[in-house]
Amino acid sequence: MSRNAIQWHQKPGFPDTHYVDTSIYTSEELFREEQVKVFGKCWIIACHESELPNAFDYRTFQHPAGVPLIVVRGEDMKVRAFYNICPHRGNTLLYDPVGNAKRITCIFHAWSFDTKGSCTDISRGKEGYQERFKCEDAGLREVKASIGYGGFVWVNTDDESGSLQEYIGDALGMLEEHMNMPLEVFHYHKAVVDTNYKLWHDTNSEFYHDYMHYFNRITGMLQPGYFDRKYTGYPNGHASVGSMSVRYDKYEGSKNRSVGWPGLAPGGWILIDIFPGMTYNLRTSVLRMDTAIPLGPNKVVIEFRGLGLKSDTPAERAERIRDHNTIWGPFGRNLHEDLLGVHGQGIAMREGTDSKWVIHGREENMTIHDEGGMRHFYAEWSRRMGRKAYDPFGTNPGASPAPAKKLATA
Amino acid sequence: MIPKQSIDELIYRSCMRLDAKDFSGFLELCDPAFRYSVTAFSPEIRKEMIWLEHDKAGLKLLFDNLPRHNSDHSPITRHVTVYTVEREGDAGNARVVSGLQVFKTALDGGETTLFAVGKLYDTVKLDGGTPLLVDRNVRLDTRMLGIGYHIPF
The missing domain is CATH 3.90.380.10 (Naphthalene 1,2-dioxygenase Alpha Subunit; Chain A, domain 1)
Known part of the structure; x- marks a missing residue:
């Protein structure tokens, strides 16, 4: 039997955990909030280590929290991640998705940075800034980066986040023996x-x-x-x-x-x-x-x-x-x-x-x-x-018909 | 000697038959030793990629299985321009390079959008009475194909 408008909008006869309001898929407001509260706090895969085999190899990544990132392997072979934003005039530092750069030099005014994010040169710096602003003041914004779980390069834009290991926990245990090469x-x-x-x-x-x-x-x-x-x-x-x-x-x-x-x-x-x-x-x-x-x-x-x-x-x-x-x-x-x-x-x-x-x-x-x-x-x-997926805006009043069963956790 | 026009028409006909989903008709234009591939270069991982690779039997199986799958039914149109035809000395083959653009037309309303660009690198067998495809490499410049497609280009 088909349903009328009232019936169509009635809450499903399940526990509140067993359905969601489709506004969680369509709301611009929720999307902006997700960028901050979800993507801005979680560890995210930016690339794989095999995409950066050599010192100075880099990869750009559009982080889902919104920030453009550079992932780069340093001379010390450590992989680090920085905002792909020049601290001078906000320009994109690296345009290609991949490359090799001993120095990251902004094409706009030729400010240069090394693969540890330190500013190494401000063009005509002394002439323009005298002693008021130096390379020490112009480092790149670094974000956390960690390699693991199959050699993927994970990044986290939250300086206060826990470690990647804490984030993953035992979730990838079933794959561990299959990814140890x-x-x-x-x-x-x-x-x-x-x-x-x-x-x-x-x-x-x-x-x-x-x-x-x-x-x-x-x-x-x-x-x-x-x-x-x-x-x-x-x-x-x-x-x-x-x-x-x-x-x-x-x-x-x-x-x-x-x-x-x-x-x-x-x-x-x-x-x-x-x-x-x-x-x-x-x-x-x-x-x-x-x-x-x-x-x-x-x-x-x-x-x-x-x-x-x-x-x-x-x-x-x-x-x-x-x-x-x-x-x-x-x-x-x-x-x-x-x-x-x-x-x-x-x-x-x-x-x-x-x-x-x-x-x-x-x-x-x-x-x-x-x-x-x-x-x-x-x-x-x-x-x-901090919102209910079944009622993200508090506009779906009504009691749940039954308590929800929980998913068995490892 | 098989004239260039016949070689050109083989390339064009192969695309027309695929556009029409006349898959058996397309395979009739292929030698039993036919090989088909779709390839692209990924600057992101700095690697050559093979996206599809079949012999004639494998391609026939793919075509035969199409009705069993859920697919985007929007028709595509292959626009091809034969650029060069180079005959190979004694081998009785010709190497043909063609420009390729693939357009997709929505079923609802008929809006047409560019789907992909690339080139066709074909090897054509000339030592029979009729030219036949023995190898086709669809070399794609476009690497973002949206939700993808089940029918080879």
């Missing part, structure tokens, strides 16, 4: 999608949408063990999904796989979501990393990386690339479907469409089609934002 990025592309970043992370946090993927239905959902995979929640909003044996041989054209991944059982699949928008996805012979960088409430750029082992032979690397492209490349079978899904959500949830609720109500003992992974995310989101 040097890795290398072999695939990188970005996608800009008119949708909210949380919807992309949601897609990475629930497997019920395997109905959308012919590949996953045929190789996973229809195979033994699929429904035994379980979600585990960790502090700070991270969550993992246990492995299963994916039957790649069931998809025509995807039969011959031999390289695999160290320690991962054939057909194994481990997925770990890191709050607020990063996902480790290890299956077949490839580790995929998604990094969601919101550009607005209804626009996100997603960085996709595919990684193999640094020690790969050319033949091994070629097979990893083939495995990656089958489902995850820009022409891959699954990635396009996932992006199509969140693109559709972005259309349906635009401001003014009268979308109201998104339901996270499935309970299946935290197994694969349970929506506890998303509930775990929104519990953390609500804690950091």
Whole structure:
């Protein structure tokens, strides 16, 4: 039976933890607040260490809190991160996404900085500033940087934040043995999608949408063990999904796989979501990393990386690339479907469409089609934002019908 | 000798058939040894990337599986200009370089937007009576393809 306007807006008959108000995906006000309270406080992956192999290599990164960053490997081989903003007239210091610079020199007025962020030269400094302003006053703004968990370069713009290790905790324990060797990025592309970043992370946090993927239905959902995979929640909003044996041989054209991944059982699949928008996805012979960088409430750029082992032979690397492209490349079978899904959500949830609720109500003992992974995310989101995901503006009065079950935590 | 016009028309026809989703018709233009790839260079990771790579059988499988997948059904149009045709001495092949632009037209309203630019690097077999594609490398300059696409360019 269809519903009228009143019924459409009525709160779903679930505990408050089991649905969200769609304004959390559309509100400009909430997006600006997320930049400060979520992205400005969390550790975020900026790049991978293999993208900075040599001293003075740099990489630029548009941090989701809004600040443009430079990630650079110093002469001492330490990786540091700075605002990509000249302290003089606010110009961009490094324009290219990647390069090698012994000195970072602003093209505007030629102020120079070293890879430790110290200002090394102010053009005609004494003539213009006399003794009133010196290089010591003009260092770059440094932000915390740390390498870890598969060799990724993490940054945190909050000077008061805890360590990366404190932030991750045990969340990546399932992957530790699979990432204790040097890795290398072999695939990188970005996608800009008119949708909210949380919807992309949601897609990475629930497997019920395997109905959308012919590949996953045929190789996973229809195979033994699929429904035994379980979600585990960790502090700070991270969550993992246990492995299963994916039957790649069931998809025509995807039969011959031999390289695999160290320690991962054939057909194994481990997925770990890191709050607020990063996902480790290890299956077949490839580790995929998604990094969601919101550009607005209804626009996100997603960085996709595919990684193999640094020690790969050319033949091994070629097979990893083939495995990656089958489902995850820009022409891959699954990635396009996932992006199509969140693109559709972005259309349906635009401001003014009268979308109201998104339901996270499935309970299946935290197994694969349970929506506890998303509930775990929104519990953390609500804690950091100081707002209820089901009622972010306090405009949805009404009692909850039942107390919420908590996600089992490790 | 197979005239240049026949080589040009092979390139153009291959794109027209893909535009029309006439996949079997496209494969008829390909030699049994046909290889297809989409590649791009990533300045971000300073690496050559392969985004798709298939032999003729693999490409046929990809086409055959398309109806089983959920896809963006917006049609695309490949605009190609053959730049150069270089015949290879005794090999009976020609190397063809073409400019490529791919446009996407929305089903709802029919708005057309530029989807991708790049080049086609084709090898054409000339030693039969009819020119056939033996290798196609779609070399993309565009690396941001939005939500992506299931049908090769």
